[in-house]
Amino acid sequence: MNEILLKELSKLTEEEQEILKGKDIDRSRYSAGNAFVIDSDKLLKKGRLIEIRPHTRFVHFPKHSHNYVELVYMVSGETHHILNGKDELTLKAGELLFLNQNATQEIMPATENDIAVNFILLPEFFDEALQMVPEGDLLRDFLISTLSPESSFLTYLHFPTADILPVQNLMENMIYTITNQESETIINTINRSTMGLLLQTLSVYVGRVNEQTPSQxxxxxxxxxxxxxxxxxxxxxxxxxxxxxxxxxxxxxxxxxxxxxxxxxxxxxxxxxxxxxxxxxxxxxxxxxxxxxxxxxxxxxxxxxxxxxxxxxxxxxxxxxx
Structure with a gap:
């Protein structure tokens, strides 16, 4: 990854500074209800369909779910996840993890060099991208399932893509656009097209999906x-x-x-x-x-x-x- 971009993503956030002083996760940053469901309204700027935030390090992130599609991209190091209360997964540098609203996620403490980027994605963000992926594709079906509040047999997709250069380039392009553009229209438009290219690329490697979680x-x-x-x-x-x-x-x-x-x-x-x-x-x-x-x-x-x-x-x- 570009060194300037990596340096920016590595900076301590205000939340991480508080955690290093002994505080725990402040759930009100993420959720308004008693159940720990991370709310897109808390994380997305008005008018945006996509946003990114670095994963919070140095602390155990308790079990939670999301009311949106989350894409985790591991920039460097690794993070350890427990999905749906039972599936253990180590996400390594260059790998992707898609989670729909029916998945639960728990994350073990990450160190300073474990840099992950969380993409907050509203379902309508995928309108254009889905048209670029053929019907019958596993990834397409997964994303369509996020439109339903009912339980799905496939609540997460793990792609071990560290060795696929186009995936790394597309992820870096999306991160750069979001962090360096002011216009919501540009951010939404460019990244919708980039997401379509990403989905097309991942479709070629669908045989790798969830190879690390044989427990299910x-x-x-x-x-x-x-x-x-x-x-x-x-x-x-x-x-x-x-x-x-x-x-x-x-x-x-x-x-x-x-x-x-x-x-x-x-x-x-x-x-x-x-x-x-x-x-x-x-x-x-x-x-x-x-x-x-x-x-x-x-x-x-x-x-x-x-x-x-x-x-x-x-x-x-x-x-x-x-």
Whole structure:
């Protein structure tokens, strides 16, 4: 990271100075209610959809939740988190942690050199960014789930991205823009586009998600199934997932339906059609080549399902999107 920016993020905050004098976390800085739910109204300037604040060091940060999407970026050192009361996670330099409003978080004391940046993100901040990520993408589905107050099977996403230079550059760009711009319009607009690029980049590395938290067996089993469908949508089978996970096919199908509302066949169809839509919009391949490429040999079935999903024929979709 740029040395000037790192030096700025490393400065002791007013809160940290009080903590070093013996004070504890002042919950009124973050929350107005009895339950420790960190309130975006306490942290966001009026008119902003995004804000950053350095993570408070030198103290145990008690268990809490958020009424917004939080993205934690570990700039240097590491921080130790307990998520949902049971999952232990060490966030290392260059790594990302997304938390939705259904997640709880507890953080062990950080040292002076453990620099983390917390992004406070309102759901509407992602309106433009989500359009840059294809339907069926795991990260996209996670962010959409933040719009629902109901519990989600996936409440956090951990990305071990220290070795991915584009991610580091995009995170530094967002931090720089927020700390060096006065205009709320510029901050919101530029960072919405940057977030879209970040989500696109992370989508390529979705196979790395939550590898460090094997304790949530059902969640990780579901992630394995979703990652398999994402990579093997052309000729994937429920039997192959069952063999990979050492679980019966009915259990995998039931798990998918329970947590996502779709069974295996519905997920496979959605992923194939999503890829077809992308190819129609971004290539000059014939429609026959496209439906063959995604795994279909029955043109009438493909045409029918595509129209049911997108409300128009593949030909009309291409005309509207190219």
């Amino acid at each position: 067996y059902e969640q990780n089993l579901l992630l394995t199934a979703l990652k398999y469908i994402d990579s093997h949508y052309k000729h994937g089978s429920l039997e192959a997932i069952a063999e990979k996970t050492k679980q019966p096919t009915y259990y995998i199908s039931r798990l998918l339906k329970k947590h996502t509302g779709k069974n295996f066949k519905e997920h496979l169809l959605a992923r194939r059609l999503q890829q077809a839509a992308y190819l129609l919009s971004h290539t000059t391949l014939t429609i026959e080549d496209i439906y063959t490429y995604i795994g279909y040999d029955n043109s009438s079935y493909f045409y029918r399902k595509f129209k049911e999903t997108y409300g128009m024929s593949p030909r009309d979709f291409r005309l509207h999107t190219m």
